[in-house]
Amino acid sequence: QARAMPLLKTNERSNTGGPVLAADEKIHFSCAATWHGSDKKAVGEGKVFITNKAVAWFPANTQDSGFVLDYHTLSMHAVSTDKDHFPSSCVYCHIGFDGDDFYLVPAEESDVKTVYDTICTCSALNPDPEEEEEANNELFTAMMGGMLSGGSGAATEGKQGQNGANGIADPTEELSEAVENMKVEEGKDKES
Numbered sequence: 001q002a003r004a005m006p007l008l009k010t011n012e013r014s015n016t017g018g019p020v021l022a023a024d025e026k027i028h029f030s031c032a033a034t035w036h037g038s039d040k041k042a043v044g045e046g047k048v049f050i051t052n053k054a055v056a057w058f059p060a061n062t063q064d065s066g067f068v069l070d071y072h073t074l075s076m077h078a079v080s081t082d083k084d085h086f087p088s089s090c091v092y093c094h095i096g097f098d099g100d101d102f103y104l105v106p107a108e109e110s111d112v113k114t115v116y117d118t119i120c121t122c123s124a125l126n127p128d129p130e131e132e133e134e135a136n137n138e139l140f141t142a143m144m145g146g147m148l149s150g151g152s153g154a155a156t157e158g159k160q161g162q163n164g165a166n167g168i169a170d171p172t173e174e175l176s177e178a179v180e181n182m183k184v185e186e187g188k189d190k191e192s
Contacts, residue, residue: 007095008068018049019056019068027051029118032107035059035067038100040086048104050118052125055093057104069095071126079116091115 012020018027033048035057046059046066055074058066076094080086080103089112090105106112 007073007100009065010068011065013058013062013066017047017058017062019051019054019058019066021051022053025051025053028122029114031111031115033057033111033115034105034107036086036090036103036105038102040103042105045107048106048115050115050122052122055104055119069093071123072128073099074119074123075099077116077119077123079112091119 010019014020018030021027028050030047030049032045034045035043035048037043044059044061044064046057049056049058054068054070056066056068073096074093075096076092078092079089080092081089086092086103088105089109090103091112093102093104094100095102104115106115
């Protein structure tokens, strides 16, 4: 089941009243909770389901729609205990970067921390694809920098200012040198 929308409003429920799960999706925690919109008014009483793919809430009245939010669109979540901001302890959530806020208020105050902790754990299972790609690019750049500089991660000191335009060493020459050094090192290992 694709969840491309930031906050999916749905009437689809499983036979247990929770979200319809994808084949690789599991419920990690659920409890009775009230959903409050950004205006802090209660949408209704129901149940929150925290899966490894999304946070879902369904009202007790099965005729009303529930909400499903995937972790990629949940930009922030926190425990709120400030009674001046919200009348009861809850999990505050923010959708996207200019999106709406909502509040999950578990029926049992002792469940607030569990809801928050479970969202943290499951959110970590769903890294942002853009951030993951950036991390891979940084790793590749660091690895290539190490290869080009003979493993030090910086340009080979003796080459700076001697080759290339603007005093920058020729990376092709450095790569050839690095490969040659690896062959020499490999040969030394075989002799030992």
